[in-house]
Amino acid sequence: MAEPLIRFEGVHFKYNPGTEREWAALQDISxxxxxxxxxxxxxxxxxxxxxxxxxxxxxxxxxxxxxLVAGLDTKDDAEIWQIRQTVGMVxxxxxxxxxxxxxxxxxxxxxxxxxxxxxxIQARVDEALRAVGMEAYRLHSPxxxxxxxxQRVAIAGMISMRPRCIVLDxxxxxxxxxxxxxxxxxxxxxxxxxKITIVHITHHMDEVINADRVVIMVDGKIALHGTPKxxxxxxxxxxxxHLDVPQVTALSYRLRSRGHGLPEGIITVNEMVNCLCP
Amino acid sequence: MALFKSITIGxxxxxxxxxxxxxxxxKIxxxxxxxxxxxxxxxxxxxxxxxxAIAAIxxxxxxxxxxxxxxxxPLFVILxxxxxxxxxxxxxxxxxxxxxxxxxxxxxxxxxxxGVRLALLVMGTSLLTxxxxxxxxxxGIEGLLKPGKRIGIPAHELAMMMTIALRxxxxxxxxxxxxxxxxxxxxxxxxxxxxxxxxxxxxxLLVPLFVNAFxxxxxxxxxxxxxxxxxxxGRTKFKELHFGRRDAIALALAFGFVAxxxxxx
Ligand SMILES: Nc1ncnc2c1ncn2[C@@H]1O[C@H](COP(=O)(O)OP(=O)(O)OP(=O)(O)O)[C@@H](O)[C@H]1O
Ligand SMILES: [Mg+2]
Numbered sequence: 029m030a031e032p033l034i035r036f037e038g039v040h041f042k043y044n045p046g047t048e049r050e051w052a053a054l055q056d057i058s059x060x061x062x063x064x065x066x067x068x069x070x071x072x073x074x075x076x077x078x079x080x081x082x083x084x085x086x087x088x089x090x091x092x093x094x095x096l097v098a099g100l101d102t103k104d105d106a107e108i109w110q111i112r113q114t115v116g117m118v119x120x121x122x123x124x125x126x127x128x129x130x131x132x133x134x135x136x137x138x139x140x141x142x143x144x145x146x147x148x149i150q151a152r153v154d155e156a157l158r159a160v161g162m163e164a165y166r167l168h169s170p171x172x173x174x175x176x177x178x179q180r181v182a183i184a185g186m187i188s189m190r191p192r193c194i195v196l197d198x199x200x201x202x203x204x205x206x207x208x209x210x211x212x213x214x215x216x217x218x219x220x221x222x223k224i225t226i227v228h229i230t231h232h233m234d235e236v237i238n239a240d241r242v243v244i245m246v247d248g249k250i251a252l253h254g255t256p257k258x259x260x261x262x263x264x265x266x267x268x269x270h271l272d273v274p275q276v277t278a279l280s281y282r283l284r285s286r287g288h289g290l291p292e293g294i295i296t297v298n299e300m301v302n303c304l305c306p
Numbered sequence: 307m308a309l310f311k312s313i314t315i316g317x318x319x320x321x322x323x324x325x326x327x328x329x330x331x332x333k334i335x336x337x338x339x340x341x342x343x344x345x346x347x348x349x350x351x352x353x354x355x356x357x358x359a360i361a362a363i364x365x366x367x368x369x370x371x372x373x374x375x376x377x378x379x380p381l382f383v384i385l386x387x388x389x390x391x392x393x394x395x396x397x398x399x400x401x402x403x404x405x406x407x408x409x410x411x412x413x414x415x416x417x418x419x420x421g422v423r424l425a426l427l428v429m430g431t432s433l434l435t436x437x438x439x440x441x442x443x444x445x446g447i448e449g450l451l452k453p454g455k456r457i458g459i460p461a462h463e464l465a466m467m468m469t470i471a472l473r474x475x476x477x478x479x480x481x482x483x484x485x486x487x488x489x490x491x492x493x494x495x496x497x498x499x500x501x502x503x504x505x506x507x508x509x510x511l512l513v514p515l516f517v518n519a520f521x522x523x524x525x526x527x528x529x530x531x532x533x534x535x536x537x538x539x540g541r542t543k544f545k546e547l548h549f550g551r552r553d554a555i556a557l558a559l560a561f562g563f564v565a566x567x568x569x570x571x
Contacts, residue, residue, distance in 0.1 A: 087532060109534055117532040124522045125529035129441055129472050136544035141534035149544045171476040185533060 031099070032060035033193055033225055034084055034115065038093035041079055045091060053079040055248045057093075061227060063192065066219045068236040068256075069229045070271065071245035077229045080245065081197045084227060085115040098192070113142060116186030120198040122178035123170070131173075131181050132157070132166040138189040149188075156188040159222065160214050176207025180214055187218070193225035194218070200230065208232070233274045237295045244271065261293035276300050317377075317432070318439045324552070325367035325437045330446025332553040333434050336560045340430040343564045344423050352571030353422050359563060360430055367437050377432035378425055385421055392417035441545075444468045449547050462538025470526070478519065485514050 041054035053076045061067055071077050082088040083095050086102035098114050100107040116138075119125050128134040135156050139149045157163040160180040170178055179199050186194050196215065200208040212235055218224045228235065236242055242259045244252040246269050252259050260266070260273050263281040267273075273281070280294040280303075294300050320326075325333070343356055364374050378385070398412030435443070448465035455461055486496060489510050496507050 082528075085532060087528060109536070112532060112534050117529075119525065119529055121525060123477055124525035127473060127526070127530060127533075128469060133441060133544060137530075137535075138533040140542055140544055141536065143540045143542050145542060146544060146546045149542070153544070169476070170473065171480065189534065 030063055032096075033063045033098060034059075034061040034227075035096040036060075036083070036093070037096070039083065039090040039095060040092045041076075041083065041088060042091045043079075053248050054083070054090075057248075057250060059243065059250065059253075061193070061225060063225055064219075064223050066216070066226045066228065066238070066240045067243060068239035068241070069227065069243045069245060070231070070233075070236060072270070075245040076248040077245055078197050079248075081117065081195050081227070081229055084193070084195045085117055086111050087117070109142075113189055114192050116189055116191035116194045118179070118182050118186060118194060118196040118199050120201050122175055122182055122199075122202065125182050126170040126178060126185075129169050130166070131162065131168050131170070134170065134181060135184045135188050138185055142189060152188045152190070156184040159187050159218065160184045174207060175203045176210040179203065179207065179211050183211075183214060183218075187222075187224075191224065193227065195227040195229075197229045198231065199228075200232065200235065208235075233272055237274055244269070256295050257293035260295050317373075317435055319369055319373065319436050320439070321368055321437065323366060323368040323437070325363060325433075327552070328437075328556055329547055329549045329553045330438050330442045331449050331547065331549065332556055333438055334443075334446050334450060335557060337431055337434045339560050339564045341427060343568050344427055344430070346564075346568035347571050348419075349571045350419075352567060353419065353426070355567050355571065356426055357422070360426060360433070363433055364429075367433065369433075369436050373436065374429050374432060377428055381424070381428055385424055388424055389417040389421040392420050440472050441469070444472070445543070445545070445547055462541070466538075474522070477522075478515065481518060482511060482515055485511055 036057045036059040039054055039057040040052065043049070043051045043053055057080065069077050069080065079088065083090065083102065085097070086095075086108050089095070089103050095102045097111045100111055100114075102108070102111055126134050127137050132153050135153045136149050139152050144152070153166075154163070157166060160183050162177065162180050162184060165173065165177065165181075170181065173181065182199075183194065183196075194215070199215075200211050203211065215226050215228065216238065219226045228239065230236065237256050237260075239256060242252075242254065242256050243250055244259060244266075251269060252262065252265065260277045263273055263277065272278075274295050276297055276299070277293075277295050280290045280292075280300060284290045284292075290303055294303060340356070340360075347353060347356060361371075364371055393409055393413045393416075394407050396410055396413035396416050398410035401409045401411055401414065403409070438446070444465045447468070448461050451459050451461035451464065486494075490496065494507060494510060496504070496511070498504075499507070
């Protein structure tokens with residue numbers, strides 16, 4: 029397989045080290061994320077998902093261990109802007125990440141910071157807005173947009189920097205179902221057509237089943253890790269960790285425990301239908 | 307809270323007139339020149355010519371004169387006060403007297419002149435915000451302050467602050483409205499009572515608003531950093547300002563006009 033795009037090597041991270049409020053938020057995380065992958069991260073509140081996300085582009089650096097982005101160590105101050113350009117980040121609250129008073133000015137913010145000439149910024153803004161389907165709103169101001177639209181503008185603001193990877197920290201948590209659908213289809217499209225690596229942090233099971241890989245975090249550690257099928261076939265373990273499984277998986281688990289011969293790792297309705305009515 | 311809905315930030319009327327297309331720096335300098343002019347002139351003809359110039363700009367900007375005049379409305383009380391103060395307080399040849407107040411010819415002319423000066427000032431400056439979008443205005447201010455960087459004027463930072471303020475005012479107003487409704491649903495009363503009572507009733511509104519504003523600032527700072535922001539150094543602009551021939555002509559005209567009218571009248 030190719031070089032990993034993001035590599036966690038035995039990462040530990042403590043908030044407020046050396047004080048009484050010291051808190052080990054990450055413990056011995058080792059994880060490789062490869063170019064083009066769609067990785068979903070699941071976990072309870074406080075399990076360290078956001079802390080993990082902030083390590084991907086050097087917003088936080090490990091207390092021990094190291095994080096490499098395209099081979100560059102995030103601890104290296106000289107490389108930090110290159111790293112930020114390689115890995116973009118979208119946050120939970122769409123309101124608190126848009127800077128400018130119009131959509132197009134906001135999408136231009138990243139390229140402006142990179143010192144890209146005005147003409148090329150124009151082209152990048154066009155391209156990025158097209159990629160998220162927001163080109164009709166270029167002159168709108170952020171507060172005129174719905175939550176899903178704001179989040180798509182935030183994604184466009186990353187795309188205009190031409191990152192190889194986008195980390196999204198619960199981008200759908202504050203959205204209604206319609207907004208969630210908009211955002212999910214946008215990031216899946218970016219992953220498929222633009223080959224942008226996606227790290228998607230979420231609470232919603234249904235947003236995980238289409239990922240290439242699922243990482244489950246518990247108390248700052250990776251508890252489980254694999255394809256959605258592998259992860260969700262371990263229903264007992266997930267139950268013990270107080271984590272949900274997709275509805276269909278839960279149903280097949282209960283049918284199986286009643287003696288119906290269903291295979292493990294059913295995660296979509298279609299698979300279920302095929303198993304029941306072959 | 308219809309109150310909040312009616313507040314619009316800036317009063318920009320989009321358009322594509324000659325005035326709209328001028329570089330914002332030209333317009334800001336022009337506005338400053340107009341202010342200087344209005345403090346230099348002191349005669350009827352001086353004001354008449356200044357008024358004529360403003361009328362010409364309004365015409366060129368294709369903005370309905372009604373909108374320009376509307377800018378005077380909030381100033382009505384101040385205008386009235388200015389005029390009457392001069393009317394009653396100036397000594398000279400009496401027109402009539404009533405009890406202890408005396409109205410003089412000199413007072414009448416000074417009062418009118420002061421009123422006209424104030425009105426022209428307001429109309430002239432509101433033309434700037436009517437024809438220039440907030441983004442453009444911010445860029446213009448940044449552009450003009452840039453030479454001051456060497457003596458420590460933080461041009462880029464000031465412009466960034468203005469942009470963020472403009473971006474978040476609607477968001478904060480929306481939030482204030484939401485909090486007020488939530489508090490009212492719990493029986494809070496924002497209208498009744500005396501001044502002190504009302505000020506007190508604002509506390510449950512302002513505290514959560516401020517706490518949230520700080521959290522927002524924190525998150526915004528992280529988001530900006532994630533988008534490669536590191537201050538004005540090495541930064542380019544999406545929409546570069548362009549000082550063209552039109553601007554040179556406009557500025558030359560403005561300078562000439564102010565020099566001639568200001569010195570002669
Ligand atoms: N700035 C901070 N200072 C101290 N402790 C912190 C800080 N930020 C987070 N923590 C703690 O670190 C742990 C992990 O936090 P993190 O935000 O990464 O969790 P999370 O999985 O993203 O949770 P959520 O689902 O609520 O977003 C939590 O126990 C939290 O209390
Ligand atoms: Mg989080």
